[in-house]
Amino acid sequence: MQALLPTRSTLPLFDVAASRRIEARALAHSPDLMERAGLAVAKLALALRRGEGPIWIACGPGNNGGDGRVAARRLSEIGLPVHVGHTAPPQPSLVIDALLGLGLNRPPDAALQTTIAAMQTCGATILAVDLPSGLLADTGQAAGGAAVRADHTLALLTLKPGLFTGEGRGYGGQLWFDDLGITPDEVASADLLGPSPLPQRNPTSHKGSHGQVLIVGGAPGMQGAARLAARAALACGAGRVYVDLLGLPATEPADPGQPELMRGRLADLPQAVGVVGCGAGPTIADALPALLREAPKLVIDADALNAIAADDELQTLVRARTAGSTLLTPHPLEAARLLGCDTSAVQADRLAAASELARRLACTVVLKGSGSIIASPGERPAICASGGPALATAGSGDVLAGWLGGLWAQQPGASGHAIACAGVDAHGRAGEAGGVLRAGDLIERLAARR
Ligand SMILES: NC(=O)C1=CN([C@@H]2O[C@H](COP(=O)(O)OP(=O)(O)OC[C@H]3O[C@@H](n4cnc5c(N)ncnc54)[C@H](O)[C@@H]3O)[C@@H](O)[C@H]2O)[C@@H](O)CC1
Numbered sequence: 250m251q252a253l254l255p256t257r258s259t260l261p262l263f264d265v266a267a268s269r270r271i272e273a274r275a276l277a278h279s280p281d282l283m284e285r286a287g288l289a290v291a292k293l294a295l296a297l298r299r300g301e302g303p304i305w306i307a308c309g310p311g312n313n314g315g316d317g318r319v320a321a322r323r324l325s326e327i328g329l330p331v332h333v334g335h336t337a338p339p340q341p342s343l344v345i346d347a348l349l350g351l352g353l354n355r356p357p358d359a360a361l362q363t364t365i366a367a368m369q370t371c372g373a374t375i376l377a378v379d380l381p382s383g384l385l386a387d388t389g390q391a392a393g394g395a396a397v398r399a400d401h402t403l404a405l406l407t408l409k410p411g412l413f414t415g416e417g418r419g420y421g422g423q424l425w426f427d428d429l430g431i432t433p434d435e436v437a438s439a440d441l442l443g444p445s446p447l448p449q450r451n452p453t454s455h456k457g458s459h460g461q462v463l464i465v466g467g468a469p470g471m472q473g474a475a476r477l478a479a480r481a482a483l484a485c486g487a488g489r490v491y492v493d494l495l496g497l498p499a500t501e502p503a504d505p506g507q508p509e510l511m512r513g514r515l516a517d518l519p520q521a522v523g524v525v526g527c528g529a530g531p532t533i534a535d536a537l538p539a540l541l542r543e544a545p546k547l548v549i550d551a552d553a554l555n556a557i558a559a560d561d562e563l564q565t566l567v568r569a570r571t572a573g574s575t576l577l578t579p580h581p582l583e584a585a586r587l588l589g590c591d592t593s594a595v596q597a598d599r600l601a602a603a604s605e606l607a608r609r610l611a612c613t614v615v616l617k618g619s620g621s622i623i624a625s626p627g628e629r630p631a632i633c634a635s636g637g638p639a640l641a642t643a644g645s646g647d648v649l650a651g652w653l654g655g656l657w658a659q660q661p662g663a664s665g666h667a668i669a670c671a672g673v674d675a676h677g678r679a680g681e682a683g684g685v686l687r688a689g690d691l692i693e694r695l696a697a698r699r
């Protein structure tokens with residue numbers, strides 16, 4: 250058993266169907282899986298229990314409840330007071346939620362909702378078995394809007410995607426994992442991202458060795474967004490960073506507070522990685538055809554995404570680009586515009602939405618938000634579980650776009666998918682902080698990890 254986040258390496262995630270196949274094959278040679286699961290729950294319960302009161306174990310009708318009953322037996326065998334039932338005992342020392350796991354197939358009914366509410370209000374720490382009851386394992390959504398908000402969740406046998414994206418991080422609490430001694434004999438449904446190595450710098454390298462980035466955006470009144478992206482690309486290690494500030498005379502400095510940055514234009518920088526759209530406003534639509542035809546690598550964000558969503562010809566140009574050379578970074582609303590649906594449809598199944606967008610536009614998609622998804626045609630999707638609400642502030646997405654551009658400039662042979670996985674994970678880890686991180690501070694934290 251191990252505490253999971255932050256992850257030290259990339260881990261496989263298995264959806265419900267794949268978890269069931271793994272379980273079925275494992276049961277053929279290890280029929281004691283539920284004993285192992287219940288023992289793991291009991292061990293963690295021992296560590297989490299606070300006070301002398303009974304451990305309340307709420308068991309459901311299926312195997313999730315079975316795990317709970319095994320845990321109850323194990324705990325009472327060592328003399329601990331245990332209460333199995335759907336109503337709270339007085340002053341429980343811990344609640345074990347074993348109502349529903351992988352088998353959730355409809356919203357919890359009124360009786361279950363009453364039990365969930367009692368768990369939530371009894372004042373004890375809640376340990377969920379496998380999944381918080383009511384949370385859909387594949388999507389990280391609460392079925393019918395009702396699920397247990399656990400303090401801890403012990404995932405069993407497999408890690409399920411829904412613990413890491415959508416609302417999953419909000420319901421799961423601290424995550425633990427026990428593989429029950431089974432090595433999955435199944436292709437993963439998705440990857441949970443671990444850290445990627447940063448680009449190395451050769452002792453004899455010079456600025457020309459580390460590539461160029463061209464930021465296109467920053468319409469009047471929104472230059473800060475482009476400048477944040479440019480500063481992030483520079484902090485990442487790009488050899489030269491240029492800014493094309495839309496509507497601002499070329500004689501104006503790129504960024505008076507960051508003299509390393511230069512003004513530049515696509516026509517003069519044919520090799521530069523383009524980072525397009527940060528604070529760009531609607532006029533970015535005029536610049537996009539040339540960028541989409543000529544820039545060898547593009548990170549497309551913000552207003553550029555909105556312009557593409559509104560224009561079929563721009564979408565055709567996106568699809569026509571070389572495979573692996575285009576990376577879109579929509580937040581859920583931008584993704585919804587690109588897909589022609591609403592935000593709730595995107596959030597209802599973030600993995601599916603990101604994969605569909607990647608398929609339609611033949612490029613890499615980073616669907617931002619809690620549990621960012623990285624999806625590309627022909628690649629297994631990845632989920633980034635690092636980062637948190639400290640990133641929920643203006644400018645953190647601009648920093649991500651710039652950082653991705655900076656990484657790509659230094660690794661021109663890498664695919665958009667590889668750059669997205671590395672950059673999104675680094676951005677998330679730098680964004681693990683209490684309170685709120687100002688975007689400028691986020692750049693410093695990213696730079697400190699270089
Ligand atoms: N597949 C695995 O990874 C393993 C499974 N184990 C445990 O088994 C669980 C899966 O067991 P099951 O497949 O029996 O599924 P569950 O125990 O999650 O639930 C299935 C039962 O709940 C009912 N149900 C579903 N939604 C409901 C709702 N909203 N309200 C009321 N009843 C509802 C179903 O009709 C069915 O009777 C896992 O979550 C885990 O706890 C472990 O014992 C071993 C490994």
Ligand SMILES: Nc1ncnc2c1ncn2[C@@H]1O[C@H](COP(=O)(O)OP(=O)(O)O)[C@@H](O)[C@H]1O
Nearest residue numbers: 617618619636637638640641643644645646647
């Ligand atoms: N609660 C959260 N958990 C994890 N990451 C978050 C959270 N809120 C925001 N982020 C991250 O912060 C960034 C915000 O990007 P975006 O919405 O484009 O902001 P902006 O346009 O203001 O720069 C994204 O990378 C997103 O994934």
